[in-house]
Amino acid sequence: MTTSSLSPMVSFTGVSKHFPASGSGAAFTALDGIDYSVAKGSITGIIGRSGAGKSTLIRLVNGLEHASNGKVLVDGVDVGALDEAGLRTLRRSIGMIFQHFNLLSSRTVFDNVALPLEIAGVGKAAIEKRVRPLLDLVGLDDKHARYPSELSGGQKQRIGIARALATEPKLLLSDEATSALDPETTQSILDLLKTINADLGLTVLLITHEMEVVKAVTSDVAVIDRGRIVESGRTFDVFTQPSHETTRALLSGLPGSKLPEALARNLKQSPSAGDRAVVRLTFFGATAERPLVSQLISSVGTEVNIIAGTIDEIGGEPYGSLVVAYAATPETSGRAERFFAENGLVTEVLGYVA
Template sequence: MTVSTSPIETGDAAVVFDGVSKRFAASGQSAAFTALNDVSLTVGRGSITGVIGRSGAGKSTLIRLVNGLEKPTAGKVLVDGVDVGALDEAALRELRRSVGMIFQHFNLLSSRTVFGNVALPLEIAGMDRRAIDERVRPLLDLVGLADKHGRYPAELSGGQKQRIGIARALATEPKLLLSDEATSALDPETTQSVLELLKRINAELGLTVLLITHEMEVVKAVTSDVAVIDKGEIVERGHTFDVFTHPKHETTRALLSGLPGSKLPEAVARDIRPAAAAGDRVVVRLTFFGAAAERPLISRLIQSIGAEVNIIAGTIDEIGSKPYGSLVVAYGADPETSGKADRFFAENGLTVEVLGYVA
């Protein structure tokens, strides 16, 4: 994906949204509304692409268009060059065999064992028992549940249930895996293990993954590309590292502000104001990456401006093996100090966002 808004390229694309809109008519007590508006987006073959947005932004509608659970009101959704909205039921069933899906709430059958849940789509497809066994057992090995093949969902943890869901989604040997908020019901440690599994599947099987989420941590941990959706429109898209380090849209910046080290402490957030008064300190968020992440920036900043600098929050992390850091600091808002700070930031290639002012 690129940040460009020019006509999309469909060359080596697994999924293409081409000017897609989806409008729902009024129903019962629900008013008519537009869930998606003129969305154009390309998901590269073999990539892990994330679509992130708040609740109600249109994420779930977007992903349901890919496997034909919804049809677009306008535009086209192409999967491997095939217009999903134009398929009849028989062709749609065939396409769905090449598109696996994992869900937030697992959607497992409580009356079936681990093996039986993974085998279900193969049984529906009419595969014989021996072929099913040969397909399912390697998948249970892949997701680390070979020793649990005879257990039932009620006996397993949330992370184990999601691994069953992933194995089941892979049973039909799909080319594309859709993930609908697959980690939002899991604790952080379990989420990390599931994301590591998705990365491994992507690397070993060459599987394209389209992942929707409201969690920036998930996007940071696993995706190569990301699109930000807000009120049914794609407001920003690009390589994950570029979007994280140079966010252009206010929605993206708001989502990034919730990451550890970026969120303001409650005491500061409560007192911050948009305009400076005499004697105030300016609060800024610094984003740095690459070589800058390894420099003693704060000590150099203090030397450059000749004034105290308060560290309010901060973190150093990686996005796709590239070092990335976010630091929230405060210093004097007077013109002389602020001017020196601005020159220092420019000389060191730091991205700066003024968050407000505090006494």
């Protein structure tokens, strides 16, 4: 399936990866029949729980692992068909940033960024001409003579990004690159990735278990569970109308989506006399800015309790989530459903409480 009308930078066709039994464990399948495409110029997220297959998937892209079945293409090149020389050429067109930065402590900031160019045999003058603008891009040109031990976590990750851009790649891979950072630093790194994507036209493929990261920076997303892509599409569409239970479970941890624990424990699947329906409303676009609660109260003719809610943006588009409760009578439920339909709201009945 294709995430966009743009031509793909990366495509997986019928890709599986099996690991044989070893002394430390039994044989297992990490990826099982992956069909997915990453559009050129996009920021695409692959999200899933630990062990879902995310890291294996991204390692197939730069040839650190090879598929047991199927094909992985990067800009039309079959990664599995490349010899060692071909893989070295491919890897120069792919930048990689990591969770733990992987900087060399004995080298200065400048020399860390210059390392891929030195390995490629680039001369000193050309290295200087390439590295200093990259340090300026990531906001650390004044730190060029410092060492990693003198930098904060966010600064180290910026150096990692500059190093990944040194060979002028067309694809940037991010492997849990913000997982070790605090929220404020994470946001600054995500803003930098958006700038790089916009200014350099670089395709970014990131894997993460953090839904906040996906929401903040990606245009497209794929949800992976037990080695299979279970849902994919525009990030806005997947977040506002998730169809798979894994996606809904991952989204439940976002602010405004989680129910109070006492309420969650007491939810029932079927109503009894006097119960209240607990309903999640999802609204977006112009609807996100309207006084929906007061209009809902007027429409249903009874009190409506607000349990949780948030207003946010996904890919620059307004989005809101609101959990409300109202009397679970046929009359009230019917009026509420008509109101939801008339106002284009996506709804989900979470259960019933006394």
